[in-house]
Structures are given as structure tokens and as C-alpha cells.
């Protein structure tokens with residue numbers, strides 16, 4: 200099993216604004232979908248923070264052909280559809296109250312690839328475990344300036360307007 204980070208970022212490391220992506224690039228959407236979706240019988244999972252989950256349009260979620268794991272500290276079912284740990288509210292959807300249990304859960308499920316898909320708060324918590332727990336980081340570099348209020352802490356430089364970099368760590 201491989202644990203991967205996937206992120207799209209602009210100059211300055213920006214990744215989001217007002218709870219959404221500041222840009223829309225079909226090429227990058229396809230790259231995201233192709234990589235995060237399992238091939239053949241391989242079962243993959245995407246892991247995201249609750250705010251990133253909220254940012255996905257209702258008719259696109261849960262993301263198809265992948266288990267969707269959402270991190271949230273809110274455990275009150277009445278407050279929001281965020282049930283207790285391991286409750287399944289729809290096929291392919293799991294809500295977790297902490298990140299350590301997510302790793303354990305993924306090992307049990309024996310996924311082929313697990314993808315951390317954001318946002319800033321989730322990426323930030325993974326930085327200390329890059330050496331030990333994360334196998335790859337896939338970065339789409341967007342060579343433009345966008346106003347952002349969410350950021351990715353790792354920044355790299357490469358040519359072209361949008362380019363995909365697989366960082367092996």
C-alpha cells in the first residue's frame with residue numbers, strides 16, 4: 200500500500216480561496232481523477248478534511264470508485280451528517296475523528312493507493328510524517344499568481360504553465 204499526497208498549487212504555494220479552488224483546469228481535474236482512482240481490481244481511498252469535503256459539489260460526492268474518508272472532529276450526528284467513527288452513511292463514505300486511526304483503518308482495508316487530497320490543515324499535519332508515512336507527493340504547479348487564503352507548505356519550481364511533478368521522498 201502506498202500513501203500519497205496530491206495537491207495543485209500556484210506561485211507562492213496557494214491552494215485555495217474562500218473554501219474553494221481559485222482556478223479550474225480540466226487537465227488537472229483529469230490528472231487528479233486518473234491518479235486517485237484505482238485501476239482494475241485495485242481499491243483506492245481519498246482522505247480529506249471536512250472543509251474540502253464541503254467544497255465538493257453535492258452531485259460529485261462521494262468521489263466515484265474510491266473510498267472517501269473525511270476527517271472531522273464533530274461527532275454530533277444531529278449537527279451535521281458526520282457520524283461516529285467507522286459509521287458508513289453511504290457506500291464508500293467514512294468519517295473519522297483523528298488522523299492516526301485513519302492510517303490504521305487503511306492498513307486493515309488493504310487499499311492499493313491512499314491519497315491525501317487536502318486541504319491546508321490536513322497537508323500541514325502530514326509534513327512531520329513525510330519521511331515515515333508518505334511514499335509520494337504529486338504536485339501540479341500552476342505558474343500564475345492567484346489570491347489565496349489556504350497554502351501548501353512545500354514549494355517547488357518547474358517550467359510550463361501547469362506541470363505535474365511526482366516527488367519521490
Ligand SMILES: NC(=O)c1ccc[n+]([C@@H]2O[C@H](COP(=O)([O-])OP(=O)(O)OC[C@H]3O[C@@H](n4cnc5c(N)ncnc54)[C@H](OP(=O)(O)O)[C@@H]3O)[C@@H](O)[C@H]2O)c1
Nearest residue numbers: 207215218219220248249250251270271272317318319320
Ligand atoms: N489546490 C488543491 O490541491 C486543494 C486540495 C484540497 C483543498 N484545497 C482547498 O483548501 C481549502 C480548505 O483547506 P482547510 O485547511 O481550510 O480545510 P481542510 O483541511 O479541508 O479541512 C479542515 C477540517 O478538517 C477537520 N480536521 C482537520 N484535522 C483533523 C484531525 N486531525 N482530526 C479530525 N478532523 C480534522 C476539521 O473539521 P471539523 O471542523 O468538521 O472538525 C477541520 O475544520 C479550500 O479552499 C479548498 O478548496 C485545495
